[in-house]
Amino acid sequence: MKALDTAKETDTMTTRVPSARRRTSALMLLAAAALLALTGCKSGDVVSYDLPAKSARYTFETENDGVSTVWQYTSAEATKDDAPEQNPCAGEMTGSSQAACRPEPLIFLRYDFGLxxxxxxKAGAEHEITVTGYYQERLSELPEVTSLxxxxxxxxxxTWRPATTKETGKNTFTTTVANPRRDKAPEGVGLRISATDSQGNTVKQTIPTAYTLR
Structure with a gap:
């Protein structure tokens, strides 16, 4: 008599445990979403995109509260991850892509207007402004701002006129503005900053009214 086979094939449910990097990314995504909500931004403001394999020159333009910024930089398809663990790419944070990624070499500008x-x-006097260039963090060595x-x-x-500018530290420059009399600048003082780095990337930022005179 043939024994009755009571063994059954059972599907094994496997729960994938996310990596530490993925868990960190998820937490950062929640934090980023909360920050965007607090600042009135939408999730669509977080941008990622694919580039062709061949290196090319790109232009990226933005305008925010009247301040316009134009970046020109050289880039190509990322062949390996170049984003630090504490600042992962958008695709990894959302789980939509695991492709290699990196921040683009955009020069950002930080100002100390000394106001x-x-x-x-003060009107009718020389006024110093400190401008510092910086980048999004990445694993590879960052370029340096060489001129401003x-x-x-x-x-x-x-009308625009040049102001005296000198390098005062790494990626840091000091500009001396000869402020006119107040009646000669009733709308205040506007600035246009142009910077170039060691890889040939550039940024031009126009601030229609950086400060007013007293």
């Missing part, structure tokens, strides 16, 4: 408590500068030029306007952008 009074009422955000004004400043132009000023006292008539709302109709």
């Amino acid at each position: 009074a408590l009422d955000n004004t500068a 030029k400043t132009e000023t306007t006292f008539d709302g952008g109709r």
Whole structure:
């Protein structure tokens, strides 16, 4: 008599445990979403995109509260991850892509306008402004800002004139603006900053009114 086979094939349910990097990414995504909500931004403001394998020159333009920024940089398809663990790429945070990725070499500008408590500068006097270039963090060595030029306007952008600028530290430059009399700049002082780095990437940022005079 043949024994009855009571063995049954059972499907094994496997729960995938996310890696530490993925768990960190998920937490950062939640934090980023909360920050975007607090600042009034939408999830569509987080941008990622694919590039062709061949290196090419790209232009990226933005405008925010009247401040316009134009970047020109050289880039190509990422062949290996170049994003630090604490700042992963958008595709990895959302789980939509595991392709190699990296931050683009965009030069960002940070300003110390050296203004009074009422955000004004003294009219008819020289005024120093410190400008520092920086980048998104990446694993590979970052380029350095090698030159920076400043132009000023006292008539709302109709005319521009150069201002004296000197390098005062790594990626840091000091601009000296000869502020006119207050009646010569009723709309305040506008700035146009142009910077170039060691890889030939550039940024041009125009601030229609950086500060007003007292």
